Amino acid sequence: MSVKFATLSAELDYEVEAALAFHDDDAKATVATLLSFIKHLRFQLALAHSAISYGMTRGWSPKFDREA
DSSP states (O other): OOHHHHHHHHHHHHHHHHHHHHTTTOHHHHHHHHHHHHHHHHHHHHHHHHHSOTTTTTTOOOOSSOOO
16 A cells, blocks of 8 residues: 555545534434535536636536546
8 A cells, every 4th residue: 555545545534534523423414414515516616617718718617527
């Protein structure tokens, strides 16, 4: 295992624990909150996509789904 992977894994573990702690270890509430954040961010991305011209971003346009 590389040092970079171990660091990313440790950071991710910390973030998961922090999110669960914020919701008093209620996994369902944590997932619900994260899903509502995703919904909000996708809406913001849609607004940005409609407001930013193709030329302003030099051909870049936001993508709604991650590339694998």
